[in-house]
Amino acid sequence: xxAMIRADEYRDxxxxxxxxxxxxxxxxxxxxxxxxxxxxxxxVLRKMGLAPDYWPVPPKxxxxxVVAQADDEDAVVEAMRRADAWLxxxxxxxxxxxxxxALDDAPRTxxxxxxxxxxxxxxxxxxxGAFAAREARRALEQGLSVMLTSDGVSEDDExxxxxLADTRGxxxxxxxxxxxxxxxxSLGFAGAVRRGDIAVVAASGSGLVELASVIxxxxxxxxxxxxxxxxxxxxxxxxxxxxxxxxxxxxxxATKTIVLLARGGSxxxxxxxxxxxxATGRPVVAxxxxxxxxxxxVPGVSWATSIAxxxxxxxxxxxxxxxxxxxxxxxxxxxxxxxxxxxxLYVGGTLCAEALxxxxxxxxxxxxxxxxxVTHSARFRMPGHxxxxxxxxxxTRGRTHPVLDPSLRVDAMFNAANDEAxxxxxxxxxxxxxxxxxxxxxxxxxxxxxxxxxxxxxxxxVAAVAGTDDDPQRRGALVxxxxxxxxxxxxxxxxxxxxxxxxxxxxxxxx
Amino acid sequence: xxxxDEHEQDVYGTFGVRAGVVVLGLxxxxxxxRAAGVPVVVVAWEPPAGGDERLARIVAGLL
Numbered sequence: 001x002x003a004m005i006r007a008d009e010y011r012d013x014x015x016x017x018x019x020x021x022x023x024x025x026x027x028x029x030x031x032x033x034x035x036x037x038x039x040x041x042x043x044v045l046r047k048m049g050l051a052p053d054y055w056p057v058p059p060k061x062x063x064x065x066v067v068a069q070a071d072d073e074d075a076v077v078e079a080m081r082r083a084d085a086w087l088x089x090x091x092x093x094x095x096x097x098x099x100x101x102a103l104d105d106a107p108r109t110x111x112x113x114x115x116x117x118x119x120x121x122x123x124x125x126x127x128x129g130a131f132a133a134r135e136a137r138r139a140l141e142q143g144l145s146v147m148l149t150s151d152g153v154s155e156d157d158e159x160x161x162x163x164l165a166d167t168r169g170x171x172x173x174x175x176x177x178x179x180x181x182x183x184x185x186s187l188g189f190a191g192a193v194r195r196g197d198i199a200v201v202a203a204s205g206s207g208l209v210e211l212a213s214v215i216x217x218x219x220x221x222x223x224x225x226x227x228x229x230x231x232x233x234x235x236x237x238x239x240x241x242x243x244x245x246x247x248x249x250x251x252x253x254a255t256k257t258i259v260l261l262a263r264g265g266s267x268x269x270x271x272x273x274x275x276x277x278x279a280t281g282r283p284v285v286a287x288x289x290x291x292x293x294x295x296x297x298v299p300g301v302s303w304a305t306s307i308a309x310x311x312x313x314x315x316x317x318x319x320x321x322x323x324x325x326x327x328x329x330x331x332x333x334x335x336x337x338x339x340x341x342x343x344x345l346y347v348g349g350t351l352c353a354e355a356l357x358x359x360x361x362x363x364x365x366x367x368x369x370x371x372x373x374v375t376h377s378a379r380f381r382m383p384g385h386x387x388x389x390x391x392x393x394x395x396t397r398g399r400t401h402p403v404l405d406p407s408l409r410v411d412a413m414f415n416a417a418n419d420e421a422x423x424x425x426x427x428x429x430x431x432x433x434x435x436x437x438x439x440x441x442x443x444x445x446x447x448x449x450x451x452x453x454x455x456x457x458x459x460x461x462v463a464a465v466a467g468t469d470d471d472p473q474r475r476g477a478l479v480x481x482x483x484x485x486x487x488x489x490x491x492x493x494x495x496x497x498x499x500x501x502x503x504x505x506x507x508x509x510x511x
Numbered sequence: 512x513x514x515x516d517e518h519e520q521d522v523y524g525t526f527g528v529r530a531g532v533v534v535l536g537l538x539x540x541x542x543x544x545r546a547a548g549v550p551v552v553v554v555a556w557e558p559p560a561g562g563d564e565r566l567a568r569i570v571a572g573l574l
Contacts, residue, residue, distance in 0.1 A: 010557040014539040036558075062558065106555040113533045113552040120552065121527030124544075126536030131558055135535050144533065145526070149540065171526070183524025185547045187532075188540060224526065252525040 006064040028075030037063040133157035148174035162240040177227035178205035192470035196221015197256035203263035206348025214311035218322035223254040233265030250280040260286040290357035308492035325491040336457025339423035344387035347402040352389035406440035413444035426500040431467035464496035
């Protein structure tokens with residue numbers, strides 16, 4: 001193992017991930033990590049077993065730390081050599097350099113950026129969580145709305161940022177808002193969705209992406225999709241972003257139908273939001289993910305039973321005749337006697353929450369997401385049915401979200417491959433940056449299939465793939481690649497959950 | 512919207528995104544608005560106080 005410290009060299013999480021993957025592609029390298037030297041990152045490094053016994057000069061938070069572990073010394077040396085070359089080819093603020101702007105001219109602050117782009121109305125803030133609220137506040141004070149992709153923002157900070165935004169007629173999307181579509185412009189990881197007349201106001205990333213992409217695949221289109229943040233509909237936040245977005249949509253000529261997608265929060269705030277949506281004069285479809293009981297009727301609002309149902313109803317209200325899904329026939333494998341449980345490995349939190357609600361009838365049932373009657377556990381392996389949201393803050397502290405960095409889910413899949421009690425593996429695929437999300441899972445999915453067969457059984461693998469064929473990764477190609485690996489791909493996330501439940505061994509399907 | 516002006520809404524859209532975007536943090540997030548023809552400026556952001564969160568809080572409190 002070898003570690004390298006590059007003093008005073010800040011790199012963003014996307015660059016660090018790219019460097020990590022580049023080093024891990026070197027033959028013989030078992031693991032590589034590139035991270036900033038913040039204390040919490042060094043603790044993660046230590047837990048991974050990749051921290052040296054002794055740092056001659058302890059890394060500072062502003063230092064870039066690069067570590068490689070390999071089978072032999074030559075591979076380590078080669079990994080470090082390639083890391084140097086890779087970084088040299090990507091000077092900090094590389095995007096600006098690539099555009100022909102001299103590095104010295106790159107704006108270092110928001111104020112300098114606004115001097116260059118005074119008309120800008122939106123700041124995309126994805127700096128580490130500890131600094132995110134500060135940058136978001138500065139942007140609001142400069143008159144910009146904010147899309148806050150960072151997680152780790154406290155509820156108090158969120159409340160004060162959204163209160164400030166309200167006083168200035170601005171919006172704060174998020175925090176932890178990984179995707180949005182505003183004025184037809186796809187932001188974050190929303191993917192390529194057809195423009196249309198359906199507006200979406202959703203809790204956060206994965207539900208928004210699934211909803212927008214299902215609308216697209218049903219033949220409809222999206223005017224705007226606003227990610228309000230998972231806590232927006234709580235009493236503490238009071239639905240500020242949701243309500244402000246609905247007020248904007250009231251005057252939007254491109255929007256004819258509104259979909260409200262909520263995850264948790266206060267029923268009273270949700271009902272207020274539903275009433276505000278109806279007051280825009282547009283037909284409204286609303287869905288509360290995981291709602292176990294009925295919601296009271298609101299004039300002008302149709303309550304959907306799932307994200308896909310919400311998409312289908314919205315398309316119908318927009319005059320789009322959505323065809324029924326074509327689904328493959330399900331064949332239950334010949335399970336080994338020890339195989340009993342469902343294992344759900346999600347990167348989308350809203351999707352995991354909806355899956356968990358649909359699995360309520362299973363017992364025993366555990367998850368890292370809170371739900372009444374469900375045992376709380378963030379461990380990879382639990383006896384019983386177990387669903388994990390791997391994008392939860394408990395996992396992403398000190399590391400990149402699994403939509404960007406698949407390594408955490410790969411580890412969890414290998415864990416499932418080695419667990420003789422797993423019968424069904426359920427997972428989601430969300431469009432990320434340009435990388436191929438299926439290729440990243442190939443080795444793990446192959447291990448799931450081969451190791452279960454070696455034990456005399458077979459793990460059924462079921463997936464839902466969000467996105468569209470207009471995405472750079474092309475959804476159809478991802479589906480074909482998964483099917484070639486033996487995965488049953490369902491047309492939307494809820495039908496995938498239903499398929500997984502139907503495939504469980506006899507006696508384990510739940511109530 | 513930053514400026515309460517219906518003309519701006521016509522030109523820049525209901526959320527004003529087409530007027531321009533400033534990116535602080537992940538440079539990869541500049542790609543999709545840029546591909547949509549939106550003017551984008553990326554800030555060469557670095558954590559304040561050399562990334563020392565405690566010191567950064569103290570400094571922020573002094574300003």
